[in-house]
């Protein structure tokens with residue numbers, strides 16, 4: 001629309017506060033910023049303030065009462081009201097501006113939300129209340145966005161959803177995530193497809209087989225189990241037993257050779273005993289996930305757990321349980337990464353991290369590359385967006401060191417032959 005960005009919020013004509021409220025602390029931060037914005041806008045009628053994201057639920061009456069100076073409340077991905085209001089304020093025509101929502105210089109590895117909201121209602125989670133029921137975007141819309149991203153240099157796309165496996169159940173004629181994989185797979189120039197986050201009950205065999213069969217889909221699955229004890233799982237209303245979860249893991253391993261598995265785990269949920277926590281550790285020992293995203297349970301106002309259960313596990317106990325998980329994972333990841341020294345892999349170069357060239361393997365391992373430096377000594381090679389072959393020279397539990405073996409022009413992969421990290 002012709003606006004320039006500024007780092008100076010006090011002097012901005014348009015302020016858009018994008019919010020995440022999965023945790024109470026994130027919501028508190030957002031309301032704190034809003035409070036400060038309210039003070040700054042006193043006497044400045046021209047400034048437009050928009051709030052978007054998860055904080056804006058279907059019911060906005062209370063938000064409007066608390067923050068009357070906010071001009072636009074926009075739900076996640078609801079860009080139009082922001083553009084329209086900004087256009088009216090400043091005499092600009094927003095027509096055609098939405099296509100520009102794809103950044104001009106996106107990261108080579110970028111994300112596309114494909115389904116918003118969630119129908120699962122886990123007792124600890126605020127998402128279904130704030131983001132509403134599952135709402136799948138049309139496949140045409142998603143493919144169009146992906147094509148635009150690829151035209152702007154994106155090589156890897158992660159398809160996002162709170163429950164990505166349920167994509168398409170609300171679309172007629174019905175399609176699923178496997179169908180969408182196939183459509184996105186057709187885009188020339190795109191090298192990798194990832195997806196997040198899965199739910200064990202919705203990860204169908206059809207989806208698992210599509211991961212195996214489509215070369216661009218990385219053979220990597222993030223499958224949260226959240227707790228290793230059946231009573232805890234029932235209290236969380238996850239909808240499966242730990243036996244069913246482990247059966248799903250076995251099925252995935254059986255169908256997809258060299259699959260990389262990661263997971264999410266909550267420690268210290270209401271009433272979790274030491275024995276029940278040990279059940280979670282048993283699952284970690286049995287599966288040896290490549291990565292575990294561990295959260296200490298914290299009460300989230302508005303959830304079923306907040307209303308009906310007691311957050312009774314002491315903070316120190318939650319912390320100790322998280323440390324136990326982290327220490328175990330450090331050993332597992334260190335051991336498994338050590339085995340990779342001397343092997344070769346394809347890495348999609350993403351850019352510089354701590355001054356060094358880095359990229360990711362198909363299994364999402366962070367890999368640093370020792371590469372030649374160009375003549376001006378500032379721009380290391382290889383460049384972001386290139387897929388190169390490297391040999392692993394050293395390892396730690398969190399990342400791998402490598403040397404460049406060769407630049408590669410194609411990332412097409414025969415999944416039967418190429419080991420995955």
Ligand code: SF4
Pocket residue numbers: 118119120121122125126127128162163199
């Ligand atoms: S499936 Fe995920 S997003 Fe949905 S309610 Fe459960 S934890 Fe929340």
